[in-house]
Amino acid sequence: MNITLKQAQNAIEAALTKSSELGLKMNIAVVDAGANLTAFTRMDNAWLGSIDIAIKKAKTARFFNMETGELGKLSQPGEALFNIEHSNMGLITFPGGVLIKDSSGEVIGAIGVSGSSVENDQDVATYAANNYK
Numbered sequence: 001m002n003i004t005l006k007q008a009q010n011a012i013e014a015a016l017t018k019s020s021e022l023g024l025k026m027n028i029a030v031v032d033a034g035a036n037l038t039a040f041t042r043m044d045n046a047w048l049g050s051i052d053i054a055i056k057k058a059k060t061a062r063f064f065n066m067e068t069g070e071l072g073k074l075s076q077p078g079e080a081l082f083n084i085e086h087s088n089m090g091l092i093t094f095p096g097g098v099l100i101k102d103s104s105g106e107v108i109g110a111i112g113v114s115g116s117s118v119e120n121d122q123d124v125a126t127y128a129a130n131n132y133k
Contacts, residue, residue, distance in 0.1 A: 002032040003100055003109035003132070008039035011100060011111050011132035018127040019043060019115075026115035026124060027054040030100070033108050035062040043115070050114035056090055057097030057112030057125075063088060065107060068097030069122060096121030098129040 003011075008030040015028040025046040030039040035058075042051060060068050072093035074081040085091045095118040100109040113125040 001108050007132050011128045012039050012041050014131035015124050015128035018124045024116045027051050029054040029058045029112045031058040031110050035059045046115045053114035054112040056092040058110045060091040061097035061099050061110035069095030094118050096125050098125040100129045
């Protein structure tokens with residue numbers, strides 16, 4: 001099952017709400033279960049360099065069915081997945097990419113958020129993934 005356009009738009013709206021509450025300017029990307037871009041927005045004056053990062057965070061989360069921050073722990077020097085970020089035409093392995101699941105726990109997509117600290121990116125992405133309905 002895939003996230004619908006309406007659900008993806010709801011996730012974007014939730015991320016916009018949380019970003020505004022925190023006084024942040026974010027780039028927000030939602031991909032479907034196949035890691036295809038479904039919805040994207042760039043808040044006014046959000047960093048241009050974060051457009052690609054937000055999209056890659058969403059795709060990375062879906063490619064490996066885990067939050068990007070968790071993948072980052074596995075890709076540190078000496079760890080089993082060191083240098084994985086160089087695969088798949090570039091992955092992002094720091095926080096801000098979160099899976100979106102339906103009510104039964106099935107992955108239907110993912111969201112990537114970029115434009116602030118990784119902690120803020122993660123908070124906004126998590127909030128949106130939990131409030132997309």
